[in-house]
Amino acid sequence: MSRVTAASKGLASCHLCQKVASVELDKCPRCGTALHSRKSNSLNRTLALLCTATILYIPANIWPIMITDQFGSSIESTILGGVVLLIQMDSIPVAVIIFIASVMVPVGKLLSLFYLCWTLKSGSSVSPRQRTIAYRITELIGKWSMIDVFVVSILVALVHIGKILVIRPGIASITFAALVIVTMIASKGFDPRLFWDKEAENHE
């Protein structure tokens, strides 16, 4: 391959400040962050965090995210239950937002990162450019899954009319928040430059 990369010149780019320096240096000469040509151990680290996130996904969906106490009776609602309830209440736009943010984004992100890790192990016919773009979209949408956690927080803070109507946070709110945080760390630790390295290897 004729492409000039930092690695091919014996250089590495600092993860934090983007300084290009000799890969033989341990630390970035500008900001002092540890210097690596590629994020260290990124594939295994990402896979381990993805497994953690998959496990967290189960309690986040089984347990209630929100509990509504009204006139002495309490209703527990899960993430999906909340979406169904919104559809029954004819609040279709809100149901769509919650469904995208709480179901499609986290599941899509997990599947996409698992797939991208898998292509590094077994090769892929999809071009590195397309996979890099897929990775960047995955990274960008990650934090938007937090919407439902914030919705629950606002409702808990706002809705308490004596003992008549009270909304309490369910245990899934914290497991779901943990799921989002873990997937964010997983995608941060992934290194898309490995797609291009693999491609260059195959051409040699």
Place this chain on the structure above:
Amino acid sequence: MSMHTHSDDQMACPSCDHLYDMSGLEQGQQARCGTCNHLLATYREHAYAHVVAFSISALIFFVLACCFPFMSFKSSGMESVMTLPQAITQIKGEGMWDLAILVACFILIIPALVMALTAALGISLLAGWRNHWAKDVAKLIFHLQVWSMVEVFFIGVLVSLFKIADMATVGVGIAFWSYAAFAIFFTLALSNLDTFQTWKNLEELEP
């Protein structure tokens, strides 16, 4: 030229490692990677003056957003009004102190800290001070900004408005509009703080 000499204008694409010489990039221009289309740098005109103006505006609106009522809820003749700090204590009061800490960090503590640090860094770069703290401040900003969820929270607030609009009369207060302004100025301030340019200037200003 030997393999290990390099100028300060070199940049490697964070997505595909393609090496670029950035010395030709001028104020008001943007650079994208030709291989993978990653946005490499945006040199805005008067970038640091904008950073200072936007971050200080953001901080002012942040203070307003914390002090005034955020939303109110009226049902069965009773009204509850909340401010953002009260929202955090209310979640803690329900026994979810971990959720309270997370929400406080994502929507208040980290965003405010990032803006305060951004204002300090912007002033330092604008004035061209040679000091020892600017680099540490920049490191903190670039580490922390990923964990700020100002815009996500605001969409969450809008969703909850729709969700309870049928249940009761819901009102929004001064703090709601202040937080919206804070979110806008927060985004503007950070979009003017280009990573490559900031670090290049910090290196030139090393004491």
